Amino acid sequence: MQKLARCLGALLAVLAAVLLATPAVAQGSGETVNGTLTYQDAPVAGVTISVASADGTEIGTAQTAADGTWAVPVPGPGDYSVTLDAATLPPTAPGVVRETIETTVNPQQRKVVLFRIGAPETGGEQPSPSESAPSEGESEAPGGTESGSGAESEAGQDLTATGGNNQLLQLFVSGLRFGLILGLAGLGLSLVFGTTGLTNFSHGELIVFGAVAALLLNQAGVPILLAAVLATILSALFGWGQDRGFWRPLRKKPTGLIALMIISIGVSLILRYLTQFIIGGGRETYDEYTYQDPISIGPVSITPRDLIIMGICVVLLAAVALALTRTRMGKATRAVADNPALAAASGINVDRVITVVWTVGTGLAGLSGIFFGMIQGVDYLMGMRILLLVFAATVLGGLGTAWGAMVGALVVGIFIEVSAYVVPSELKTAGVLVVLILILLVRPQGILGRRERVG
Amino acid sequence: MDWGNILELSLRELIGVQAIVFALAAIGINVQFGYTGLLNFGQAAFAAVGGYGIAVIVTTYDMSFWLGLVVGVVGAIILALLLGIPTLRLRADYLAIVTIAASEIVRLVGRSASGRDIFGGSDGITGFSRAFYDLNPFTEPFSFGPFEFRERVLWVLVVGWSLVAICTLVVWLLMRSPWGRVLKGIREDEDAVRSLGKNVYAYKMQSLVIGGVIGALAGIVYSLFQGAMQPDVYATNFTFFAYAILILGGAATVFGPVLGAAIMWFSFQFIDLALRGAIQQDYIPSWLMDSNDVGAVRFMLTGVVLVLLLVFRPQGILGDRREIALDAR
Missing domain, CATH: 2.60.40.10 (Immunoglobulins)
Incomplete structure (x- = not known):
């Protein structure tokens, strides 16, 4: 290990020397x-x-x-x-x-x-799929300017730019908002992992599902608040159907965990590009609540919409926490997460618990997608962007623990926004991912995870 | 619809540059995932590091092409060490999450405006492939039946398939050596191998490095062919594609990745052209889909293939059901 570290150091030094060596002096100004x-x-x-x-x-x-x-x-x-x-x-x-x-x-x-x-371009911001790029449909218009990079903006970017007099506090509050929504999004991922062991790469698309369902209802003329409620219910049904119709038969087959993980990648590809097929490659917004005048509370200005969103998140997170500790179902869920075989032996219906976890988790993920959609707009790649942050949050808090997902999400949310104070905002996602890797170095079980969970 | 033309263009893809690039990426994953059971979801990062190695050295710093090649490969080795040190002792899904995070870090840093002077921002870097094409010995197009390859393409194809052949040979030789048997042992039962006195951590690291270097070759070939290094090519889909190809061909088989890549790109091109043709001829009503949707449909089909393969034939085309990595830790 020490030898390795020394080798690594030497290699890094060489690379740094190569990279830092100034280029041959340019003739004249040479632009x-x-x-x-x-x-x-x-x-x-x-x-x-x-x-x-x-x-x-x-x-x-x-x-x-x-x-x-x-x-x-x-x-x-x-x-x-x-x-x-x-x-x-x-x-x-x-x-x-x-x-x-x-x-x-x-x-x-x-x-x-x-x-x-x-x-030739016909207008609209629809990125035309590139012929030559082998993998991505997101290749953007060949602009040489900053505006070209707008095709992929960071998660957490706000269309309703709020100005504040105290920038750091302001960033903290928007980080809190982001973290709370992320917590809602991550609960399902964490609980599904806890109860079934599946690292679900299609979880991002479950978030998008809610956002898109609300968008389609909204475009069909349903007021957005009613559409949000309906879309959350649809999401929960989608989660229920997915478990009963797809994942449960696979578990019974039985299929190995790594195979399941790769299957979930396939599912995410299907859902992501189905979304692109339906709503196109551009960014859509709901017809209401995309912009509000912020109100000032002390030194912080915040829109009423964001306050209500944060309130709903806090209530739901608290409700899930209470349900996990107080109700029979919640205790059963924790028992299954701890040891499925033992839980089954003590009379808990493991399959029923898993179905409930899928239903509730997907419903909450869908709702969080609607919140993200209100703040940033809806596009088919938002699931992929959020998924990595959700992973960061759950791993940071401890994979498989509900509390961990919440704490991790708050940490990630606040970190990502506050880091914009020092890091260029386009790199803040990268910053969080670096922190994720560093935390795995020192505390692989996460902030709240227990030591024996890690192999 | 001109079926002859569609078939001809699709057959070109069977041995095309895309097939080469993804065959290389999948060979790398095959070493890591197929033989060792390591879930590297960051192959795109290794390819991007390879591509950036050449592009940055030649275009940004105006240095030699050969140095660029070396930097690309050494960069991939360093990346593998950086990723492996924290995660190889942990459970498989941690490596998966860390590698996928790393591949996004590489892409985000590459396309960021603050690194524009070095990495060219989201437009990427061009103008580094001249030295490569100066080596081109072919002076006129090559015709073979109805197929004609321009001299530039021909040169990339020859170099690319030679690389694929060399990598395949290396993998074959490695995996029938005692070293390869240890890797397969780690995949099947890590603790058993450890109890035999093998340093599992070191073997895993070596496997990660070898697979990563092969992945970097994929990025090098692709950016030389394009004459441009664009960060968004190396998004996570690049990795997922390589996985689909590997599983289609057969994980833990020597020729699986190559066969998978050829079949995948052939069917990709074929579906693409057939759909576009059908849309033009109004066989598919325009309310259902237009030519902008063809790309999305292709990706959906990739997902469907991935799911169906893993459910019904996890060993792929060439694989042996008794020897698959999918249920390893």
Whole structure:
């Protein structure tokens, strides 16, 4: 182990040296705008591309070379607009997705601008599925600007940007809100893991299910509050049906836990792209409660909607906690989580407990999805984004414990928002995941987990 | 609908670059998951590190292409060590969660605006593949029956399939060696292997590193072929695809990943073109789906295939039911 650590240190030092070595001194200031034009994996030659500065003065033009590359030197850092002359495209190409791309060139940067050849954009923010990317349907429009990265915004980003006079406290409160909703989302995952041992990779899609069900009802004319209630019930039914119709037969078969885990990945792919099939690739919002004027409570400003959401979360989390400790069903659930065989031997109907856990867990996940949808809007990738945070929360708190999921979610929620104080907001998810890995190093059983749970 | 054309284009994918890339990624997972039972859900991160190695060294720092290759591979080794040290002593699902988290960290850092000067932000990096294509010995397109491959593609195909062949050979040799038998032993019963005096942790680490390096090769081939390194290609779906391919072909088999990749990309292309054709000819009503939905349908089918395989034929096409990793710890 020590030897290993030393090797690692040496390797890191070498890598750091390589990475930090300053690039060969650039000639002059050396800013250029350049790129490679390809279509169906073959370079496209002889296409004219022109660059103009922000005030419209033409800087230069270039023709793509035989290997599809082109470059236009620019006088210095600043904003430029790059235009592809679609008339010079070869007749086989259907057109260019976006003819003009705005871009910002930093000092000494060789700015890459990529035009995508395809049917011209018809408007709307729908990301067109890329032909060449092997895996993702989310490939975004080839903008060279910051706005291009808007196609995937961070979980927890708020459309209703609240301004506060005390930024740190403000971040803390939005972290609390995020953590509470995350706790609601994570309970199902944690309880299902506790009772069945399944690490459910399709849990993110259960969250999306609620959001999408509410969205579809809402678009059909049902007021959003009623739609939210109906969608939560639908989610619970979906959870019940999923357990009875799918997971229970698999458990009886019997199927190994790792096979079940990979099956859940398949389920998540099906549900995620079914969602894309139904609502498309863009981001949708409900027709009410997407924006409210914040009210001030002391130094913090918060919208009434968020206050009510937080209230509902607190009530539901407390209810689940009470149910787990006070009711027969709750005690049975904890007994099954502790030792299914022993629970069955003492007369507990394990299958019934698991079905209840699936039903309640999916219902709560669906409700949390509706809350996320009110705050950030609904898109088909939100499940994937939230899933990793839910994993972080449950692992942090201790996999399989209900309390752990709640505590972990609060920690993750508050950390992710407050870290925006120091970390660029686009990296805050990455920050949480780093913390997750670090915590596993020192306390693998999580904050509240018990030592023997870890193999 | 032009079935001849559809079939021809699909057959190209059978040996296409995508098939190479995913065959390599799946071979890597096969070493880790198929033979050792390690659930690495972060193969995308290894591929991304390989791709970034070349792209950053050549384009950002203007250094040699060969150094880029070395940095890509060494980066994958370091990533494997970083991930393995905290998690290889823990239960399998911890490794799964940590690796999937790591693959998102790599992607998010790569596409972040603050690292734009080094990693190129969400647009990625281009302009690093010239040295590779300068080595291209082919000067004219190659024709074979109705198929014609341009010299650039031909060069990538030759290099890529050679890499696949080498990796397959290496895996075959490793797995019939005593070292490979220890790996399979770890998959079947870790405690039994430990009680024989083997350092299970070290073996797992070696397996993670080897699989990761093969994964990095996948990223290198893909970004050289594209001439661009784009972070969003290496999202978690990349990993899930490689798993689907491995399980389709047969985990813990030497040729499983290669066969799986070829079949997967053939059927992907075929379904894609057939659906698009059917939509154009109005065989599929436009209220049901339009050509924008074809991508989503393909992904759904991947999910369906993954579920059906694991339920009904977990050993895949080539696998042996008595030797599958799926019920390991």
